[in-house]
Structures are given as C-alpha cells and as structure tokens.
Amino acid sequence: MTLSHLHRRSLLLGGAVVPAIVPARANGQANWDAQPETRTVAEVVPVAMREGPHLVLGPTVTTLNYLNAYTVASDFGAFTAPSDTRLRRLLREIAAIAELKRISQTDAFAQAAKEAAKSPLRALGNLIDDPGKTLSAIPEGIGSLFNRVNEQINRGGRSNYEDGSAKAALAVSGFKRDYAASYGIDVYSTNPVLQQELDRVAWAATLGNMTLGALSIVTGAVVLQVASNVRLLEQARSIVEANPPSELALRNREQLKRMQVPSQVTDRFLQNPMLSPRHQTLIVIGMASLGDIPGRAGFIAYAAQARTEDEALLMQQMAELLASYNASVAPVRRIASFVNLPVAYTGKSAVLLLPIDRVAWTERTAALAGRIARDLPDRPSGAATEIWITGDATPLAQAGFRQLGLGLTQRCASRLPLLD
Numbered sequence: 001m002t003l004s005h006l007h008r009r010s011l012l013l014g015g016a017v018v019p020a021i022v023p024a025r026a027n028g029q030a031n032w033d034a035q036p037e038t039r040t041v042a043e044v045v046p047v048a049m050r051e052g053p054h055l056v057l058g059p060t061v062t063t064l065n066y067l068n069a070y071t072v073a074s075d076f077g078a079f080t081a082p083s084d085t086r087l088r089r090l091l092r093e094i095a096a097i098a099e100l101k102r103i104s105q106t107d108a109f110a111q112a113a114k115e116a117a118k119s120p121l122r123a124l125g126n127l128i129d130d131p132g133k134t135l136s137a138i139p140e141g142i143g144s145l146f147n148r149v150n151e152q153i154n155r156g157g158r159s160n161y162e163d164g165s166a167k168a169a170l171a172v173s174g175f176k177r178d179y180a181a182s183y184g185i186d187v188y189s190t191n192p193v194l195q196q197e198l199d200r201v202a203w204a205a206t207l208g209n210m211t212l213g214a215l216s217i218v219t220g221a222v223v224l225q226v227a228s229n230v231r232l233l234e235q236a237r238s239i240v241e242a243n244p245p246s247e248l249a250l251r252n253r254e255q256l257k258r259m260q261v262p263s264q265v266t267d268r269f270l271q272n273p274m275l276s277p278r279h280q281t282l283i284v285i286g287m288a289s290l291g292d293i294p295g296r297a298g299f300i301a302y303a304a305q306a307r308t309e310d311e312a313l314l315m316q317q318m319a320e321l322l323a324s325y326n327a328s329v330a331p332v333r334r335i336a337s338f339v340n341l342p343v344a345y346t347g348k349s350a351v352l353l354l355p356i357d358r359v360a361w362t363e364r365t366a367a368l369a370g371r372i373a374r375d376l377p378d379r380p381s382g383a384a385t386e387i388w389i390t391g392d393a394t395p396l397a398q399a400g401f402r403q404l405g406l407g408l409t410q411r412c413a414s415r416l417p418l419l420d
Contacts, residue, residue, distance in 0.1 A: 033360035036064035066356040096183035100197035112208025161188035161276035175202040188276035269304040286319030295335030317355035324416035361396035373404040
C-alpha cells in the first residue's frame with residue numbers, strides 16, 4: 001500500500017484497472033464525466049464562506065482526482081486550498097491571523113514586548129534543537145521551564161509540524177496551543193503566516209507575562225466552526241489542545257500497546273514526521289473507540305505510510321469517519337483493506353467511508369466501483385455494499401453506482417462530523 005502528494009492520494013481510489021459495467025450511449029461508447037471539472041464557486045461553496053472581512057475566494061473551483069481545489073485572496077497574501085477540508089481550515093486560519101495581528105497592536109502586547117525585552121531568557125531564542133547539549137548553560141532558577149525536555153529527547157525527534165525544543169521548553173508551544181484552541185485552529189498547521197503570528201504573540205506571552213484574559217479574543221470565525229455532536233471527537237480535540245507532543249506520544253503509545261499493535265508498527269506510526277501529534281492522536285482515539293475488533297493494527301500500519309500532509313489528513317479523517325459510524329450508525333465488527341482502502345464490516349453491510357469532495361464517473365472510478373461490486377471479499381451473505389462520501393457525486397456517477405448495486409450516501413459529514 002503506497003501513497004504521493006494529491007496525485008498519490010487520488011491513487012487510493014484509482015488502483016483498480018479492471019473493466020466495469022458503466023452507463024453507455026446508444027453508440028456503445030461509455031459516457032464519462034469530463035475531468036478536470038470547473039465550476040463557479042457559487043455552485044460549490046455556501047455564501048457565508050465565499051468572502052469575509054479579510055478574504056475572498058477565487059471565482060472558480062477545479063475538481064480533479066476526487067478533490068476540489070480553491071484559490072483565496074486575502075489581506076495577508078494569496079493562498080491555495082487543495083480540498084474542501086483544507087479550505088475550511090484555511091478560512092479559520094485567516095480569521096485567526098487577523099485577530100493575532102490585532103493583538104500585536106494592543107497595549108497589552110506592547111507592554112508584554114517591553115517586559116520580554118528585559119527577560120534573561122530573551123537570548124535563548126536561538127537555543128539549538130539538541131537541548132541535551134545546551135541545558136548546562138541555563139541558570140538553575142529557570143530549570144522548571146524545561147521539565148518536559150527529557151520526554152522530548154526520549155521520544156526521538158518530532159514531526160514536521162512541531163516547534164523546536166527551545167520554544168517547547170520555554171512554554172511557547174503551550175501558549176500557542178491555548179491561542180489555537182481559542183480560535184478553533186490546528187496548532188500544528190503548516191500555514192507559515194499563521195505560525196509567524198502565533199509565534200510573535202506566544203513569545204510575548206512567555207517572556208512578557210501576557211495572558212489570554214488581557215487580549216479580549218474574538219475569533220470572527222464562528223460560522224466556520226465544526227458542529228460536532230460526537231462526544232468522542234470533542235474529547236479528542238480537548239486532549240490534543242491540552243497536552244504537549246511528548247505527552248501525546250506517550251499516551252498514544254500506551255493506547256496502541258493496549259490495542260496489541262506490534263511495536264515496530266507503533267514505532268513507524270509515531271515516528272512518521274508527516275503525522276503530526278494531532279493526526280496521530282485522532283487516529284489512535286478513533287481506533288480505540290471501535291473496541292476490540294480485528295483490523296485496528298492494520299489500519300495503524302496503513303496510516304503509518306502517510307508521506308504528505310494531505311495523506312496524513314486523509315488517514316485522520318478515515319479514522320474519524322469509522323469512529324463516528326460505529327458510534328451513531330452501526331457497530332463496526334472488523335476492518336479490512338481492499339484495493340488500498342479500509343472497509344468497515346457490520347453485521348448487515350460492508351461500508352467504505354471516504355473523505356473525498358467529488359466523485360465523477362471516469363474510467364478509473366468505474367473500474368474501482370466494478371471491482372468493489374464484484375470482488376469485495378468476505379462479504380456476509382445478503383449484505384449490502386455501501387460507499388459513504390463526505391462530498392457529492394455527479395449524476396453519471398450516481399447512475400453508475402446504482403447499476404452496480406452499490407449504495408451511495410453523499411455529504412455524510414452532516415451525519416458523521418469531522419474535526420478537519
């Protein structure tokens with residue numbers, strides 16, 4: 001099971017090459033949807049998300065390989081969002097950037113910056129990433145600030161999304177998690193503008209004793225918050241927000257041990273730099289919530305192969321969908337892999353839960369659907385085969401699935417919420 005940026009992510013749904021039954025024109029040629037597909041943003045995005053005080057979406061949406069791609073012009077630069085999920089995240093991040101910039105203009109920030117300039121820790125901003133070689137240079141009176149350094153060293157590095165050891169040890173990362181929680185954003189985001197603003201405010205909070213209470217935070221992004229009625233995922237969000245990466249790693253390792261995931265698989269999963277602590281924690285909690293069923297270790301091994309941020313997010317959302325389906329639709333009895341996709345088996349159905357934006361009826365889709373309809377193994381006698389997607393399907397795709405006897409549920413995120 002190998003995956004590659006957006007193209008490699010699309011291969012998760014494109015590995016099948018066998019022929020399939022498809023709708024046909026009178027002349028006998030298959031009737032395919034055009035790819036890429038271009039639509040107006042008004043056809044795809046709710047009006048409340050198309051523009052805001054600091055941003056406006058580009059006029060068109062391009063769909064290719066099951067994902068919608070967007071452009072966004074903002075007061076803070078131009079951005080792209082390669083999927084619906086990444087767009088929702090980006091809009092929250094832009095709102096947060098605006099608020100963080102507003103904070104940097106407040107009297108509280110100015111006073112904190114003044115105090116920070118006097119701090120004996122100011123010069124430690126350049127502490128190298130190997131804290132074991134530099135701790136001896138730090139005055140004993142501030143040793144308590146480094147109480148998690150050993151855990152970070154033992155963890156064996158960090159993901160590509162985390163702050164360096166200096167920032168973590170000086171509590172900057174803790175303040176960043178607080179701010180991120182207040183704004184409903186992912187503290188491990190790779191948005192460089194967001195990270196720069198989070199850093200500025202968090203350093204002022206760390207060295208200048210600026211508190212959240214002094215900032216009068218108003219996110220301006222309430223309309224973009226994920227409305228989740230799944231308590232499990234809300235608890236997972238709280239765990240990520242409250243704990244530093246080293247503690248999340250310890251927690252996840254213990255959970256995986258209880259799930260009897262082989263230690264070598266656990267190591268690959270936890271040491272994968274493309275899986276942030278947030279990705280890992282949501283995946284582990286999602287798997288743990290399924291109970292003692294077959295296939296959980298296989299899913300962890302599957303997720304451990306993520307090679308890009310988009311793949312990592314895909315794995316996280318698959319775990320979220322599995323957990324939510326199990327909690328609110330039907331108990332999942334086991335998970336298996338077929339054509340490089342996880343399949344959830346219940347007593348009455350086999351379900352593929354896919355966090356994708358748009359299904360067009362192409363040769364690739366028809367081949368994959370045909371193979372699922374014909375060759376899915378170990379299907380219980382009389383059980384239905386269902387495909388649930390977070391986005392929608394074209395009319396041709398809907399007809400194709402019907403012809404193959406595959407159930408299709410569109411926009412399933414309204415029933416199975418995602419944290420993004």
